[in-house]
Amino acid sequence: xxxxxxxxxxxxEFIQMxxxxxxxxxxxxxxxxxxxxxxxxATTDVRHISLAVxxxxxxxxxxxxxxDFRGSPNFDIKVTVTSKREIRDLLDGGRVVAAIDIGRGFxxxxxxxxxxxxxxxxxxxxxxxxxxxxxxxSVIVSKFSNDxxxxxxxxxxxxxEISPLEMKPRIWxxxxxxxxxxxxxGIVGMLMAIGTMMLSALGIVKEKEHGTLEQLIVTPLxxxxxxxxxxxPYVVTSxxxxxxxxxxxxxxxxxxxxxxxxxxxxxxPLFLLPSLGLGLFISLISSSQYQAFLTGxxxxxxxxxxxxxxxxxxxxxxxxxxxxxxxxxxxxxxxxRGIFLKGVGIEYLWPQVWPLMILGILIFGLAVSRFKKKIS
Amino acid sequence: MRNRVxxxxxxxxxxxxxxxxxxxIVVLIPVLMIMLYGYALTLDVNHIATAVVDFDKTQxxxxxxxxxxxxxxxxxxxxxxxxxxxxxxIDLGRVSVGIVxxxxxxxxxxxGRPADVQALLDGSNSNTAAITQSYVNIISSQYGLxxxxxxxxxxxxxxxxxxxxxxxxxxxxxxxxxxxxxxxxPGQICIILMMLSTLLTSLSIVGEKESGTIEGLxxxxxxxxxxVLGKIIPYIILDFFDIVLVIxxxxxxxxxxxxxxxxxxxxxxxxxxxxALGLGLLVSTxxxxxxxxxxxxTxxxxxxxxxxxxxxxxxxSMPVxxxxxxxxIPxxxxxxxxRGIFLKGVGLSTLWPSALALFIFGVLMVTLSVSRFKKRLT
Numbered sequence: 001x002x003x004x005x006x007x008x009x010x011x012x013e014f015i016q017m018x019x020x021x022x023x024x025x026x027x028x029x030x031x032x033x034x035x036x037x038x039x040x041x042a043t044t045d046v047r048h049i050s051l052a053v054x055x056x057x058x059x060x061x062x063x064x065x066x067x068d069f070r071g072s073p074n075f076d077i078k079v080t081v082t083s084k085r086e087i088r089d090l091l092d093g094g095r096v097v098a099a100i101d102i103g104r105g106f107x108x109x110x111x112x113x114x115x116x117x118x119x120x121x122x123x124x125x126x127x128x129x130x131x132x133x134x135x136x137x138s139v140i141v142s143k144f145s146n147d148x149x150x151x152x153x154x155x156x157x158x159x160x161e162i163s164p165l166e167m168k169p170r171i172w173x174x175x176x177x178x179x180x181x182x183x184x185x186g187i188v189g190m191l192m193a194i195g196t197m198m199l200s201a202l203g204i205v206k207e208k209e210h211g212t213l214e215q216l217i218v219t220p221l222x223x224x225x226x227x228x229x230x231x232x233p234y235v236v237t238s239x240x241x242x243x244x245x246x247x248x249x250x251x252x253x254x255x256x257x258x259x260x261x262x263x264x265x266x267x268x269p270l271f272l273l274p275s276l277g278l279g280l281f282i283s284l285i286s287s288s289q290y291q292a293f294l295t296g297x298x299x300x301x302x303x304x305x306x307x308x309x310x311x312x313x314x315x316x317x318x319x320x321x322x323x324x325x326x327x328x329x330x331x332x333x334x335x336x337r338g339i340f341l342k343g344v345g346i347e348y349l350w351p352q353v354w355p356l357m358i359l360g361i362l363i364f365g366l367a368v369s370r371f372k373k374k375i376s
Numbered sequence: 377m378r379n380r381v382x383x384x385x386x387x388x389x390x391x392x393x394x395x396x397x398x399x400x401i402v403v404l405i406p407v408l409m410i411m412l413y414g415y416a417l418t419l420d421v422n423h424i425a426t427a428v429v430d431f432d433k434t435q436x437x438x439x440x441x442x443x444x445x446x447x448x449x450x451x452x453x454x455x456x457x458x459x460x461x462x463x464x465x466i467d468l469g470r471v472s473v474g475i476v477x478x479x480x481x482x483x484x485x486x487x488g489r490p491a492d493v494q495a496l497l498d499g500s501n502s503n504t505a506a507i508t509q510s511y512v513n514i515i516s517s518q519y520g521l522x523x524x525x526x527x528x529x530x531x532x533x534x535x536x537x538x539x540x541x542x543x544x545x546x547x548x549x550x551x552x553x554x555x556x557x558x559x560x561x562p563g564q565i566c567i568i569l570m571m572l573s574t575l576l577t578s579l580s581i582v583g584e585k586e587s588g589t590i591e592g593l594x595x596x597x598x599x600x601x602x603x604v605l606g607k608i609i610p611y612i613i614l615d616f617f618d619i620v621l622v623i624x625x626x627x628x629x630x631x632x633x634x635x636x637x638x639x640x641x642x643x644x645x646x647x648x649x650x651x652a653l654g655l656g657l658l659v660s661t662x663x664x665x666x667x668x669x670x671x672x673x674t675x676x677x678x679x680x681x682x683x684x685x686x687x688x689x690x691x692x693s694m695p696v697x698x699x700x701x702x703x704x705i706p707x708x709x710x711x712x713x714x715r716g717i718f719l720k721g722v723g724l725s726t727l728w729p730s731a732l733a734l735f736i737f738g739v740l741m742v743t744l745s746v747s748r749f750k751k752r753l754t
Contacts, residue, residue, distance in 0.1 A: 127551060127559050128419045128503060138510075142544075168494050297670075305417060
């Protein structure tokens with residue numbers, strides 16, 4: 001292996017890459033679009049729950065409860081209705097996703113030592129949204145109910161503690177539960193997977209299409225030198241992308257970066273290895289750029305869905321959970337989220353690092369040996 | 377005119393039949409995607425990995441812990457001795473919630489004083505954490521209430537006080553068991569259709585451009601309108617086959633209920649196909665080659681469709697500017713329609729605004745691609 005030959009090969013690749021405007025587009029535009037999309041859109045935060053209110057009691061108590069809902073940052077009272085029929089129409093049409101129905105005699109029953117009727121209706125179609133919204137509603141209702149119970153007991157001359165259990169939730173790593181904090185580290189992993197794989201596959205297939213791969217093969221370059229030279233630009237561009245996203249994430253979206261930045265940088269190549277290997281594989285089985293795109297798409301779709309990027313792996317059925325152990329991106333997402341949000345060091349990341357390393361060597365090694373066989 | 381449209385459609389059919397890749401995309405991908413995603417993708421939060429640090433170690437604290445282990449939401453995997461062990465379990469990602477019971481727990485519970493229990497949650501996945509938190513709250517407040525009434529009962533003359541101030545009755549309509557699959561499968565159907573339609577049509581005209589056969593079409597007596605219609609018709613038929621396929625799999629295999637009219641669903645799917653295919657055609661009039669067509673359909677349709685249509689991420693939680701932008705995403709309207717018919721069982725009287733939007737969008741897309749096509753040819 002000669003350094004100068006690798007260097008010339010790299011130089012050629014860089015020049016070619018810079019000439020193709022589409023590649024520049026591929027390097028800078030997707031990360032930015034994705035960051036904006038995922039940073040602003042991919043929020044599973046449940047806020048502004050549109051609420052319809054039906055107050056059949058028209059009393060001080062019912063208005064107090066409605067005020068509690070109005071005062072909550074999670075609910076937006078959209079309409080006040082006068083019949084149950086209207087609630088049905090509003091929910092059917094999707095104009096509101098929640099409704100409270102305060103029955104007649106609400107106040108009288110509270111004052112008279114009875115159970116007052118209160119119905120909360122939630123659009124369950126989006127199950128997670130409904131679970132969280134239902135949780136918010138029940139917190140408001142139980143606080144209201146506890147206060148009334150205290151008053152009721154006080155009227156009997158009893159000063160008792162109503163809730164003998166104080167649950168104090170403490171949330172680590174993402175105290176305000178902001179989705180963006182979870183998404184941005186994930187995007188780094190996603191883009192690296194997509195970018196390096198697609199670009200390296202296309203880079204090689206392009207040479208195939210133009211017939212220039214033959215020319216490269218007859219030069220004194222060894223297959224290893226050829227590959228290193230070919231892949232180096234993609235490694236560099238991925239690193240640029242990582243810096244871009246991390247910078248944007250930290251300074252624009254204010255995602256906390258608690259860990260060691262240099263640890264992250266040193267683990268990035270570990271993930272590049274399997275991505276480059278896959279790209280190489282794709283280039284071997286595709287004869288045109290169109291085919292490479294299609295194959296890449298077919299590989300990426302399930303990879304992204306099963307990586308844990310949006311859908312938690314823990315909730316998948318066991319067979320599929322097992323399959324995810326063979327996806328390098330799964331480990332990398334854990335690593336990058338660990339460094340970003342948990343600020344943990346290598347001693348905690350080790351269980352993710354070694355499988356990633358093995359997979360990387362395996363995939364890359366296999367791809368290279370296939371490549372060598374093919375060109376010799 | 378009709379003859380010429382049929383001729384173009386016929387020619388397109390022959391192309392499709394000859395290229396096995398297209399047929400593969402049409403049949404295999406929808407089935408694979410809906411099977412894989414139907415099984416793999418769930419937003420349900422069950423079996424949360426839990427660790428409990430019990431400093432009290434009494435009958436009462438164990439009773440409290442059993443409230444968690446008996447629910448289907450929590451799997452208590454570890455009983456660490458120290459809080460620091462709990463912390464490293466969370467750091468390692470082995471558990472996502474830890475419950476710490478203080479040493480004086482049973483003493484305080486029996487004497488009716490408030491006992492402090494701490495729940496430590498791994499918040500890195502904000503969504504899972506929020507749901508976990510609400511489960512923890514529900515279980516502990518139920519326990520607290522039960523204990524409160526026990527200790528109040530001991531005070532004595534309370535038999536005439538009703539502790540149930542409010543008969544709280546939450547109902548979840550449309551999806552009472554709150555299964556996320558009922559939410560995701562209709563969305564998945566919409567995404568698959570959108571993807572196939574744009575991918576296939578955007579490649580069809582570009583393919584003619586690349587192979588140079590477009591010149592032949594241009595010099596023939598066909599009008600642009602006829603050419604575009606003839607190109608769309610075969611894909612409408614193929615896509616319609618896909619619609620039947622994925623809807624059948626979703627409802628028969630995954631048991632997602634269809635509460636509304638199936639005929640209305642098919643009829644409105646046509647409207648959606650028109651906008652999706654029109655969009656694909658528009659892309660292909662702009663793109664010069666397959667690669668560009670692919671790139672453009674990914675970034676102009678796929679990504680916005682997945683992100684902004686309300687497929688997973690609720691539109692109401694987005695910033696206002698993006699909420700406005702979501703109005704030009706045809707999938708948004710189709711999602712309202714498909715979820716409305718599947719889950720809510722509503723009819724045209726409720727869905728007409730979305731149907732109208734799809735219709736306008738479809739007409740606009742087809743007209744636009746016809747006019748773009750004319751300009752390019754002259």
